Amino acid sequence: MALIRLMQRRPDGEIVFREPTSGNVPAYATLSHTWEKEEVLFQDMEAGADMSKAMSKAGWRKIEFCAKQAAADGLQYFWVDTCCTI
Structure with missing residues (x-):
């Protein structure tokens, strides 16, 4: 069972979904945003x-922004409220 669901921006820029299962949760940014139509x-x-x-x-544009902002802050992992929770 996952401890937390995170998004990851890979070095090539691809954004993927990750569910770390060990106690070693990587550093991540929490980036929430305003909900609108067509949220991921x-x-x-x-x-x-x-x-x-x-x-x-x-x-998706907001997720891309979150990925870029996390990377600018030296993080490859980030949490987005609309898609990292069920």
Whole structure:
């Protein structure tokens, strides 16, 4: 069972969903935002999901922003309220 659900921005810029299962949770940024139409949800990001659906939603731009901001702060992991919770 996962301790926390996180997003990860890989060095190549790809954004993926991660569920660390050990007690070694990496440093991460908590980046919440205003909910609007077409938010990316947990179901859009879970294993086996079609990422093109998540990436086509308007809320994907906010996830990209969060990934870039976390990277600018020296972090590759981040938590977003709309898709890291069920």
